[in-house]
Amino acid sequence: MASPPHLSAAKDAKVLMVGAGGIGCELLKTLALSGFKDIHIIDMDTIEVSNLNRQFLFRQKHVGQSKAKVARDAILRFRPNISITPYHANVKDPEFNVDFFKQFNVVLNGLDNLDARRHVNRLCLAADVPLVESGTTGFLGQVTIHLKGKTECYECQPKPAPKSYPVCTITSTPSKFVHCIVWAKDLLFAKLFGDKAQDNDLNVRSGNASTSDHTEDVFERRTDEDIEDYGRRIYDHVFGYNIEVALSNEETWKNRNMPRPIYSKDVLPVRPTRQNGNMDRGSATENPSSVSAMASLGMKNPQEIWSLMENSKIFLEALKLFFGKREKDIGNLSFDKDDQLAVEFVTSAANIRASSFGIPLHSLFESKGIAGNIVHAVATTNAIIAGLIVIEAIKVLQKDAKSYRMTYCLEHPSKKMLLMPVEPYEPNKSCYVCSETPLSLEINTHRSTLRDFVDKIVKAKLGMNLPLIMHGSALLYEVGDDLEEDMVANYAANLEKVLSELPSPVTSGTLLTVEDLQQELTCNINIKHREEFDEEKEPDGMVLSGWTQAPAVEKKDENHVGNGVGTSKNMPTSAEQAETNEDVEIVPADIEIPADKKRKLAEISNSDGMGTSRVAAETNNHGKVEELDDDDDVVFICDGDSDPSKKRNLH
């Protein structure tokens, strides 16, 4: 590993980087310094101000421009003679097919979401190109290495699904602040300012409560209705009336603390007389993005926790400003964490609801983090991880197999180590991605449609992008640009049919083959009919096995509605939700394994020891778990109580 050999390995290598963000900038810089001369880089994002604290290749003037392109230009300034090819595109685009990946000696990921990582993993397997994966969150980070047939692939150890919550928890029985945020963002905000055609669970109650006759009218502003009146009417409906209705169902509250209804007249001073009612529309030239309820009310500190009254004022003011200054946005807004007014509205709404349910209130700063799934990030961790990535990349290029390592960057030392290398594991023989294990699906073939199967299983759970579904030789469904009209119509019709009524009926005992040609991944799924499913524990109405879904951080929330709940019928796939910055997966710490435990792990994991030491994956980071629990879709397998042996595929 002395300097000269690394240089010769680097100068002839063709490297693909996926991601030009926090890790990407550091990585590109270190690759360039280390003698790499041919680098390709894919990133679909543009630069934002909040990137600039760590993505040091970018400047204020670059905000809005392509990350891949600006990164390239910045590096060429100190290494003008190397070749960097930027792609301002989504790595899932069809142009990045197996042939594209085959041209590289190694692929280096600096991604921020699980979905893209799985996709790249599959392409690297198909192309048989080594993959170096990585992730960071705050002070934690890791680098892992994946070679087809020799080590685990990225999906051999299933990654936890992004956090999700049961619909009824959001609509009726919140117990944590994050539940209030999801309610405020995906229900109330969506209802008031989003696409009216979309189904919305607002006003849906668990149990037998009746729906109000006026549901359809309540959220619509009546013609010429004074904006203040409208705001108070909405306030009273969602925080007052709806709570009273929920309280009338005694069953719900048998073992729970009852919420209290809140009415605007009890919280706010008597409203000023009518003549101030109309919105001043004069400032037409005012920049919509600078419109702010906080500014309007003279509240300056986003870190402050507002009182119920202050939150209520913000709520009404924000509503007023949306209708007064941003009327044309109403009806097609989706929540954007960089939309100050939207953040103010969601914060205040969530806080009022939290107040009602006795849940502690949070500041705008905290709320924005939760609502926007913001991942905290610093430059130093990214720099460390980038260095470790290049070290692994060079080992791969030198084919120095014995020295391949997975390295974990810890916040608190374990056995005196802040950087902990671990030998990679053998491939998991039950991994459906790299080992072609058949899967089983329990599903009600008379009730679930092909669309349910495609959305919830094929795309969400299996992570396929452009799937093809076959029953024997019958093609039930496929996606593509070159399909004929009648085939497209056929597939569209198939989607709406229940499985047992498809042209080639799918019943108990059927074997379906699901493929993604771009990922070159084929899965065989055995179908087993089942009549009933538990609404709370199995809300999808289907159970996939043979592929172990690792538990989400909060044990009681397995298999539930995604954080992005719009309606129970039209669930966005959880895969689309996980847009975090460089999430971290397994972080081992405090590794004190007695010898016999090591053997046990080797047995369980099905791999007859490479004769190398194994390390359990368990973290002691309790404090961090507490914080992250509510905030992020962070894929932590980190519960101080959990048994490390459970993290293997136990077959």
Add this chain to the structure above:
Amino acid sequence: MDGEELTQQETELYDRQIRVWGVDAQRRLSKANVLVCGMTGTVAEFCKNIVLAGVGSVTLVDDGVVTEEALSANFLIPPDESVYKGRTLAELCCDSLKEFNSMVRVSVEKGDISSFGGDFFSKFDVVVISSCSLATKKLINEKCRRLLRRVAFYTVDCRDSCGEIFVDLQNYKYTKKKVDEAVEFELKYPSFEEAITTPWRKLPRKTAKLYFATRVIEKFEEAEGRNPGETSILDLPGVLKKKKELCEAESLNESQIPDSLLERLVVGRREFPPVCAVIGGILGQEVIKTISGKGDPLKNFFFFDAFDGKGIIEDVSNPDAAS
């Protein structure tokens, strides 16, 4: 509490890191003054990190000129000779660093750091030196220790694919939140001289080999009157002789310092850029912790060797020394 609020610009720019260490810590960072001597590739990484973090000021000391070695590991130096000709490393790095964060005051101090008086060092909260001789390390450390206010002192050096960080925070008090209460901790750091004169046989058996190897080379360079890093393959026999000498004097088994490791360090003078990134990152984190008063600081040596990939903390202090 420091009273002043962060500006809107700071809040927006630092949002993601405030979510890591909090507003208070960010305020403290913005008031901190850091002195850096020896613009190596690793130090360039470190400076980039603390400038991005938003420290108050960074003062650079290095009157050296651009060499091929410097260009190979330091990404702050522009490659165009017409640009760098006639300018010192500190000046060039200063220009580049300013671009990363306009809110940080980056400046250059000319001269030999060994000649600066205590008054000079008292202006800083943190002093980081790299590529300095054994004598200089001791001297600067002592100057810092003699000051009334506490100045945090660090050395950092990378050779071949290895790196070493030394930390001296003197008497350091900090609080940590344990469940609901704030617990106070106090750490007492030995000076650089005290640390390296700890008898080797008193150190734990599995102390990092890099610790000993670095001390051998330090002593060799001192004995031969060499500048730091000025060794080549021709010096290997001399270095091995020094090792033997020291092991005998310290009653340490020679196998504790592999010859192969010494050879790598003697021959591979150049920094290895990935190691610069790792060490510069670790050091950056340590300095941020010290300035903000948040997080367990490293005590008192950190070693990294890309060969085995371990990043190890060693507490090298003399158990017999009066505390």
